[in-house]
Amino acid sequence: MNLHVPSPAEITARRARLMGSGRVVNLAVKPKEQQPKRPDSPADAHVKAYREFMAKVAECPSASSYVRMRCKMSDLPHAKIVDPKIRAYPVVVARRQLIREVKARYPQMSSVRIGWLFGGLHHSAVLDAFKGEAPRWQGIPADKVEEIKRLRSKGLTYPQIAEAAGVNRTTVQKYLNPGLRERENLRRRERAKR
Structure with missing residues (x-):
């Protein structure tokens, strides 16, 4: 079976036959004047804010490079910090602190993405690291x-x-x-044993 492949000239001829011979321009109609540039409106404020945000992001190092930089500043190597299998106390404390720093520096980053930065750490472990930042109650x-x-x-x-001191009744019991x-x-x- 012989297939005929049309040449570029044949293709042009077919196109002209089917679609007409080019575009017809009406010279009697004046071209539209260019519209004046519209003034900045409050609706464009979000665009400006987005551009400012992207400029800040460009200045800021990526999260992974930030983690590497902080690991260089500490005594622990990057490989130990991002390995979730290492559970030595000093490594875990440093890892949790670094997780909190990453979240503070990149608030839009999800806990799943932060877990990926730390060697595939489960997002619940990342959320657990956030709990450590709240100060513990030290008493009155x-x-x-x-x-x-x-x-x-x-x-x-x-x-x-309790009412006079502005504390809970159980707090009064605890101290008295x-x-x-x-x-x-x-x-x-x-009672439960009985």
């Missing part, structure tokens, strides 16, 4: 404890002391009767 100030004891010596009840919670837990355990 010493002057507040003295106020609670002073109010108790005046004969006020626990709820009255420190062994109470342990005794209650012991009683509960013994």
Whole structure:
């Protein structure tokens, strides 16, 4: 079976026959004047904000290069920090701190993507690292404890002391009767055994 491949001249001739001979320009109609440039509107503010954001991103190193840079600054090598199998305490502490730094520096980055930066760490481990940044409750100030004891010596009840001192009733119990919670837990355990 012989297939005929048309030459470029044949293709041009077919096109002219089927589509007409080029474009017809009406010279009687004036071309449209160029419209004046419209002034910047508030709707363009998002475009400007996006361009500013992209300029900042361009200045900022990528997340992976930031992790490498921070690893160079610390005593631990990058290979240890990003290996999720290494669970030595100093490595885990440094890894969790670095995860928090990456999230603070790149807030738009998801926990899954941060996990990929750290060698495929599961996103729940990344979220767990975020929990460590909240300060632990250290108790109430010493002057507040003295106020609670002073109010108790005046004969006020626990709820009255809690309201006057601005703390919870269980906090008042904890500082006025420190062994109470342990005794209650012991009683509960013994009841559960029966």
